[in-house]
Amino acid sequence: MTEAITAEQTGADSPLLARRTSKRWLITAALTTAIVVLPVLSVIILALFPEENIWPHLLDTTLPRYLSTTLQLMAGVAVITLTIGLATAWAVTMCEFPGRKFFEWAMLLPFAVPAYVIAYVYTSLLDYAGPVQTSLREWFGWRNATDYWFPEIRSLEGATLMIGLVLYPYVYLLARAAFLEQSPSLFAVSRSLGHSALSTFFRVVLPIARPAVAVGLSLVLMETLNDFGTVDFFAVQTLTAGLFDTWMNLGNLGGAAQIATTMLAFVVILVTLERYSRRKQQQFAARDNRDPIRRFTMSFPRQLICVAVCALPVIFGFLLPAITLGQYAWEYFDESWNPDFIRNTLNSLFLSGTAALTTLVIGVTLAYSRRLHNTRGMQIMMRLSSLGYAMPGAVLAVGVIVPLAAFDNQVDSVMRDTFGFSSGLLLSGSAFALVFAYTVRFLAVSAGSVESALQKITPSMDMASRSLGHTPGQTLVKVHLPMLRGTLITAALVVFVDVMKELPATLILRPFNFETLATYVYQFASDEQLAHSALPALIIVLAGIVPIILMSKSISGTRSIS
Amino acid sequence: MRLKLAATAIAAACALPVQASADGEVNIYSYRQAYLLEPLLNAFEEETGIETKVVFAKKGLAERLEREGRNSPADLVMTVDISRLNELVERDLVQGVDNDTLEQNIPENLRHPDGKWFALTTRGRLIFASKERVEEGEITTYEGLADDKWNDRICTRSGKHPYNIALFSSMIAHHGEEKAEEWLTGLKDNLARKPQGGDRDQIKAIHAGECDIAIGNSYYYGNMLNDENQREQAEAVRLVFPNADGRGTHINISGIALTNSAPNRDNAVRLMEFLSTPKAQKIYAEANTEYPANPDVKPSGIVAEWGDINPDDLSLQEIAEHRNAAVKMVDRVDYDN
Numbered sequence: 001m002t003e004a005i006t007a008e009q010t011g012a013d014s015p016l017l018a019r020r021t022s023k024r025w026l027i028t029a030a031l032t033t034a035i036v037v038l039p040v041l042s043v044i045i046l047a048l049f050p051e052e053n054i055w056p057h058l059l060d061t062t063l064p065r066y067l068s069t070t071l072q073l074m075a076g077v078a079v080i081t082l083t084i085g086l087a088t089a090w091a092v093t094m095c096e097f098p099g100r101k102f103f104e105w106a107m108l109l110p111f112a113v114p115a116y117v118i119a120y121v122y123t124s125l126l127d128y129a130g131p132v133q134t135s136l137r138e139w140f141g142w143r144n145a146t147d148y149w150f151p152e153i154r155s156l157e158g159a160t161l162m163i164g165l166v167l168y169p170y171v172y173l174l175a176r177a178a179f180l181e182q183s184p185s186l187f188a189v190s191r192s193l194g195h196s197a198l199s200t201f202f203r204v205v206l207p208i209a210r211p212a213v214a215v216g217l218s219l220v221l222m223e224t225l226n227d228f229g230t231v232d233f234f235a236v237q238t239l240t241a242g243l244f245d246t247w248m249n250l251g252n253l254g255g256a257a258q259i260a261t262t263m264l265a266f267v268v269i270l271v272t273l274e275r276y277s278r279r280k281q282q283q284f285a286a287r288d289n290r291d292p293i294r295r296f297t298m299s300f301p302r303q304l305i306c307v308a309v310c311a312l313p314v315i316f317g318f319l320l321p322a323i324t325l326g327q328y329a330w331e332y333f334d335e336s337w338n339p340d341f342i343r344n345t346l347n348s349l350f351l352s353g354t355a356a357l358t359t360l361v362i363g364v365t366l367a368y369s370r371r372l373h374n375t376r377g378m379q380i381m382m383r384l385s386s387l388g389y390a391m392p393g394a395v396l397a398v399g400v401i402v403p404l405a406a407f408d409n410q411v412d413s414v415m416r417d418t419f420g421f422s423s424g425l426l427l428s429g430s431a432f433a434l435v436f437a438y439t440v441r442f443l444a445v446s447a448g449s450v451e452s453a454l455q456k457i458t459p460s461m462d463m464a465s466r467s468l469g470h471t472p473g474q475t476l477v478k479v480h481l482p483m484l485r486g487t488l489i490t491a492a493l494v495v496f497v498d499v500m501k502e503l504p505a506t507l508i509l510r511p512f513n514f515e516t517l518a519t520y521v522y523q524f525a526s527d528e529q530l531a532h533s534a535l536p537a538l539i540i541v542l543a544g545i546v547p548i549i550l551m552s553k554s555i556s557g558t559r560s561i562s
Numbered sequence: 563m564r565l566k567l568a569a570t571a572i573a574a575a576c577a578l579p580v581q582a583s584a585d586g587e588v589n590i591y592s593y594r595q596a597y598l599l600e601p602l603l604n605a606f607e608e609e610t611g612i613e614t615k616v617v618f619a620k621k622g623l624a625e626r627l628e629r630e631g632r633n634s635p636a637d638l639v640m641t642v643d644i645s646r647l648n649e650l651v652e653r654d655l656v657q658g659v660d661n662d663t664l665e666q667n668i669p670e671n672l673r674h675p676d677g678k679w680f681a682l683t684t685r686g687r688l689i690f691a692s693k694e695r696v697e698e699g700e701i702t703t704y705e706g707l708a709d710d711k712w713n714d715r716i717c718t719r720s721g722k723h724p725y726n727i728a729l730f731s732s733m734i735a736h737h738g739e740e741k742a743e744e745w746l747t748g749l750k751d752n753l754a755r756k757p758q759g760g761d762r763d764q765i766k767a768i769h770a771g772e773c774d775i776a777i778g779n780s781y782y783y784g785n786m787l788n789d790e791n792q793r794e795q796a797e798a799v800r801l802v803f804p805n806a807d808g809r810g811t812h813i814n815i816s817g818i819a820l821t822n823s824a825p826n827r828d829n830a831v832r833l834m835e836f837l838s839t840p841k842a843q844k845i846y847a848e849a850n851t852e853y854p855a856n857p858d859v860k861p862s863g864i865v866a867e868w869g870d871i872n873p874d875d876l877s878l879q880e881i882a883e884h885r886n887a888a889v890k891m892v893d894r895v896d897y898d899n
Contacts, residue, residue, distance in 0.1 A: 061893035129770035249889045405629035508622035512615035523595040528760040
């Protein structure tokens with residue numbers, strides 16, 4: 001230990017820069033990135049060798065629509081998620097109103113509802129043959145659709161609403177964590193300088209929370225870009241729908257990979273623009289937990305507004321779908337209650353837990369390596385490692401199969417040639433392949449949130465720790481991780497629930513006779529019988545809720561509030 | 563370092579179950595929902611003691627099979643559409659089976675000439691008509707769907723769904739691409755709403771009065787009749803077997819193929835044989851109200867009540883070959899909007 005101190009002291013002129021002690025971080029980060037980027041690379045390589053050039057046909061017919069629909073959908077979802085996410089995060093963090101403590105975690109509930117499930121539920125409620133319109137016709141004596149106007153749920157607007165309702169928690173979570181981490185004195189200073197609460201929110205609070213909100217929003221947008229279940233069900237023609245059409249109907253995997261690569265470029269541009277726009281910004285909050293947040297006390301009507309703002313998304317994003325599912329579950333209880341339940345649930349929990357942990361460890365490694373080596377190369381690695389999120393699950397699954405199967409078959413060939421026996425497939429078709437796919441897909445969630453939270457910790461913390469003789473690793477464990485607790489928990493929670501709901505990659509990659517709750521539900525949903533699997537669908541939602549409540553409580557615990 | 567160790571450990575632990583492939587099993591990649599196969603596979607396990615394992619997915623299984631190569635643990639692929647079977651043959655992922663039982667049980671037009679796939683069931687793509695608003699005999703052919711009198715009265719699911727693509731392919735096969743496109747444009751003009759939902763949703767829409775006729779697979783109707791919550795909606799429609807008096811009703815198949823790698827080849831062939839036997843065909847046909855491929859087996863009671871189906875004898879191979887053209891036609895006509 002004494003030697004370490006001496007070594008550090010000699011290099012203390014620039015404690016944040018890479019020194020011998022932290023080379024290991026760089027190498028680990030590079031290796032990890034290389035592995036995680038493999039599936040994305042595989043897809044890009046597939047894109048280089050299409051069976052048939054599909055672009056002339058697409059350009060002539062559907063591509064313009066795919067593009068404009070995709071852009072409209074993303075813009076709409078962005079507006080919905082930002083509005084709901086920011087308003088509710090601000091309300092529960094800074095305002096005092098009845099039910100605030102309940103809404104702190106209840107705002108997250110819609111997050112546990114898969115988008116394809118909520119789409120199904122609302123369609124069955126709101127379409128022409130559904131109970132709402134049927135009752136309206138009975139009440140008012142309308143005979144058919146020409147007698148009245150009713151919004152079409154299976155439309156671009158409908159899809160926007162469905163997706164927005166279940167994705168706003170991304171923004172809410174990250175914004176709330178950011179609001180909690182902000183020093184209340186900033187707010188006080190702004191008010192004392194004559195700004196109103198609203199103006200302070202937009203001029204002080206939001207700019208500081210922007211890195212976190214941007215991460216949340218980019219997750220939302222990538223999820224939206226990749227949604228297939230909802231847009232397919234509503235026949236809304238987005239790029240993803242076009243991609244699957246090219247793959248499954250035209251049998252052109254290469255063409256599909258080209259569309260996927262285009263979408264990737266889309267996202268890269270989006271993220272780069274956002275980063276570019278705040279390239280000169282750098283804020284460090286002096287984290288001082290002794291200075292508690294003082295919530296506003298408000299007049300009764302304002303309190304009511306807060307309650308309404310928070311309650312509506314929960315009612316429409318969670319309560320209504322859950323009640324409908326509950327009804328179905330009750331009706332079809334005998335059919336859907338079977339002994340495979342516990343096994344499927346355990347499979348889901350095991351996969352979600354493992355993936356959340358793996359993703360978190362890798363995410364912290366990458367984000368911290370970047371803090372140690374804030375070089376261009378490291379920044380690029382960070383971005384590369386997050387690309388998996390921008391790719392539709394099913395395409396990514398093929399990207400995962402390619403390197404894993406190639407590795408397995410290579411090992412097998414060597415074994416056959418040298419030892420005369422076959423090692424078969426080691427990694428493909430195993431739970432490893434699944435966890436690998438989840439990690440690649442959801443690494444953006446953990447790496448992104450850890451990175452943005454790390455940015456807010458002033459470098460003087462590192463300097464102090466390093467000058468006291470800690471290695472970068474010790475600094476991470478003793479200084480950063482405790483400070484990041486809220487963010488880490490949030491990131492793990494998001495990945496956990498996401499994996500719980502993940503469908504396309506799970507379907508393609510899972511081992512024989514291996515069902516998760518999501519794949520089990522999908523079997524019925526894809527046969528137009530979601531009602532038969534309402535019970536396991538409810539369990540996905542419930543299984544998502546438990547960690548949501550637990551973790552939300554510990555996020556609040558990271559900040560003392562009076 | 564610890565991370566790498568952990569990763570290796572996880573990898574090793576996960577890899578074990580894949581390795582343990584004993585003799586007494588057969589592995590299936592299935593495009594058909596596992597719950598529909600369950601009664602059949604249970605019967606097979608009971609009879610032979612051979613354990614069956616299934617991975618169900620609607621996408622990506624062919625890619626997985628291809629990449630896994632000679633080491634793939636999959637013995638059989640089960641599909642619900644001729645095009646998927648054709649794709650397996652074209653990508654050279656399946657092998658021919660020369661087997662007397664299968665050849666006896668499955669008619670020649672329902673299997674690949676070299677035994678590279680065998681149909682297990684057939685299903686008609688029918689017209690559903692409102693009992694109230696459509697007279698018997700008012701619509702009798704697919705061609706009739708483009709008639710002006712159905713303006714704003716027809717519902718279908720997306721034109722890109724494999725079942726519709728196969729139907730449109732058969733129209734191309736019969737009438738040529740130009741005529742088929744004219745027909746599809748006419749059909750699109752007659753739609754009461756943007757194509758959406760599944761086949762059941764079309765029946766529900768007729769019941770609700772949103773449209774008067776729809777296109778759908780026979781078994782969806784059967785399954786709705788069997789479900790007490792949906793019976794009323796199904797009872798609002800009458801089945802029409804299109805072109806029954808002429809060239810016949812368009813059918814698709816669900817089928818099975820033996821993979822090239824097939825580590826449990828003998829067991830897999832036994833399962834194929836079993837699935838073609840009257841016993842299994844009866845279970846299969848009843849589980850999903852489809853038509854058995856084995857001509858010796860009668861359709862289930864409810865299906866028999868609908869009357870005989872006169873299937874189009876157009877080769878399924880030919881339908882699969884027109885698929886690409888059909889998909890592009892749907893785009894050109896802009897059917898889904």
